[in-house]
Amino acid sequence: MKMKVVVIGTGHVGLVTCASMAAIGHDVVGVDADREKIEALHAGAMPFHEPSLAELVHEQTGARRLVFTGDAESATRAADVVFICVGTPPKSNGEANLIFVEEAARAVARHAEGRTLIVEKSTVPAGTAARMHRAIRLERGPDPELEVASNPEFLREGLAVADAMEPERILVGAEAPWAFEMLRELYDPLVRAGSRLIETDIATAELAKHACNAFLALKISYANALARVCERAGADVVAVAEVMGADPRIGRAFLDAGLGFGGSCFPKDLQAFGHLATALGYDFPLLREIERLNVEAVDAVLDKVREGLWNLHGKRIALLGLAFKPGTDDIRSSPPLELARRLMEEGARVVGYDPQAMANAKEELPDLGLAQDAYDALEGAHCAILATDWPEFADLDLGRMRGVMAAPLVVDGRNQFDPAVMAEAGFAYYPTGRTPVHPR
Numbered sequence: 001m002k003m004k005v006v007v008i009g010t011g012h013v014g015l016v017t018c019a020s021m022a023a024i025g026h027d028v029v030g031v032d033a034d035r036e037k038i039e040a041l042h043a044g045a046m047p048f049h050e051p052s053l054a055e056l057v058h059e060q061t062g063a064r065r066l067v068f069t070g071d072a073e074s075a076t077r078a079a080d081v082v083f084i085c086v087g088t089p090p091k092s093n094g095e096a097n098l099i100f101v102e103e104a105a106r107a108v109a110r111h112a113e114g115r116t117l118i119v120e121k122s123t124v125p126a127g128t129a130a131r132m133h134r135a136i137r138l139e140r141g142p143d144p145e146l147e148v149a150s151n152p153e154f155l156r157e158g159l160a161v162a163d164a165m166e167p168e169r170i171l172v173g174a175e176a177p178w179a180f181e182m183l184r185e186l187y188d189p190l191v192r193a194g195s196r197l198i199e200t201d202i203a204t205a206e207l208a209k210h211a212c213n214a215f216l217a218l219k220i221s222y223a224n225a226l227a228r229v230c231e232r233a234g235a236d237v238v239a240v241a242e243v244m245g246a247d248p249r250i251g252r253a254f255l256d257a258g259l260g261f262g263g264s265c266f267p268k269d270l271q272a273f274g275h276l277a278t279a280l281g282y283d284f285p286l287l288r289e290i291e292r293l294n295v296e297a298v299d300a301v302l303d304k305v306r307e308g309l310w311n312l313h314g315k316r317i318a319l320l321g322l323a324f325k326p327g328t329d330d331i332r333s334s335p336p337l338e339l340a341r342r343l344m345e346e347g348a349r350v351v352g353y354d355p356q357a358m359a360n361a362k363e364e365l366p367d368l369g370l371a372q373d374a375y376d377a378l379e380g381a382h383c384a385i386l387a388t389d390w391p392e393f394a395d396l397d398l399g400r401m402r403g404v405m406a407a408p409l410v411v412d413g414r415n416q417f418d419p420a421v422m423a424e425a426g427f428a429y430y431p432t433g434r435t436p437v438h439p440r
């Protein structure tokens with residue numbers, strides 16, 4: 001059945017939610033407090049890079065199933081379901097800052113008319129829906145027609161449209177039977193197409209999202225710790241990951257050693273989950289260790305650059321990749337940018353190139369040099385660092401690369417290149433968790 005859906009927050013999660021909800025037949029209003037963002041969306045511009053999203057948004061706005069507004073009040077009045085997709089950034093102590101969630105929930109409480117389900121899609125600590133419920137009650141008094149549910153988002157930036165249109169699982173946590181019923185109806189087209197709907201209580205749904213992100217981060221940090229041991233033992237971490245991944249109990253995904261994880265989710269969610277556990281009286285040091293290993297992953301790449309270059313002062317370094325992962329222009333907690341910052345602190349001249357993230361990177365790091373393309377970044381470089389595994393970097397012409405560089409030194413923070421091929425091409429090559437090679 002067609003429903004009236006409002007999405008508060010049209011960022012990475014909210015905009016994808018708007019487009020996918022409209023695509024499965026609902027009438028959707030996207031609301032954002034950022035006027036410029038709404039104006040840009042009215043003009044058909046996307047506030048960030050996400051493959052296929054512009055096409056889907058244009059299709060749905062063209063069909064009048066999706067509109068955008070800055071006016072939460074009128075949008076909310078007619079809604080059946082209101083998704084809260086606002087940011088939940090970390091406070092300085094790691095705790096999730098839930099002020100935007102509270103503001104959005106209170107606004108809905110003030111304006112909703114008739115039966116309305118508020119659905120938290122933002123990643124929040126367990127117990128947040130209960131707090132929202134209390135805030136709502138303070139705002140408008142007890143009202144059995146206004147309920148809160150949890151529906152954590154599992155999309156991956158760079159693959160967000162596919163993830164939203166064909167999710168492996170849809171997790172809904174609710175209390176009132178009518179809330180479950182509404183969520184089943186809302187997602188019915190996706191479930192009929194094969195997605196698995198998992199229903200739990202609200203705290204379980206909230207906690208499951210943190211549990212998933214912490215576990216994925218754990219796999220990456222585990223691979224990075226393995227890389228440190230492999231480097232010392234003369235073993236090959238890529239081959240070790242293949243062996244591990246052949247065991248279905250382990251799985252191959254997220255076992256790629258490299259520069260570590262970043263983005264707007266894993267770093268902050270690890271901290272928020274640890275903070276929640278501590279607040280609940282349980283110390284969870286494993287979560288802190290995952291973070292420590294992630295910092296160490298950047299240190300390890302820096303050590304290789306120092307090993308190859310000796311002193312960094314005055315050396316030109318080409319940084320290939322600035323986004324925290326390929327497929328996005330997102331630079332939030334990006335390991336490549338952390339690396340750039342530290343190289344510049346040691347006096348290196350860093351010239352970066354990224355297919356999508358240059359404008360965002362420049363805003364974050366104004367002293368970073370920017371190049372037109374990868375070869376432009378490599379021109380005159382004493383060292384190249386592969387920092388984000390955009391597929392186009394794997395296709396670089398190694399002869400041309402070597403020709404434009406001042407010295408043939410490559411540090412591979414994502415194991416994009418084949419060591420034997422790099423040696424053949426005349427590079428000194430430092431991969432991650434594998435034996436370095438030197439030109440033949």
Ligand code: NAD
Pocket residue numbers: 008009010011012013014031032033034037085086087088100103104121122123124153154155156157264265
């Ligand atoms: P974002 O910063 O891209 O977008 C948040 C948006 O909310 C912004 O456009 C902001 O202007 C708007 N906003 C804030 N307060 C508002 C208010 N009161 N009313 C209307 N709009 C308001 O954030 P994001 O990356 O989309 O993340 C949102 C949430 O989803 C976070 O909790 C995040 O952890 C979670 N999440 C993110 C991803 C991801 O890949 N980015 C994946 C899964 C879950």
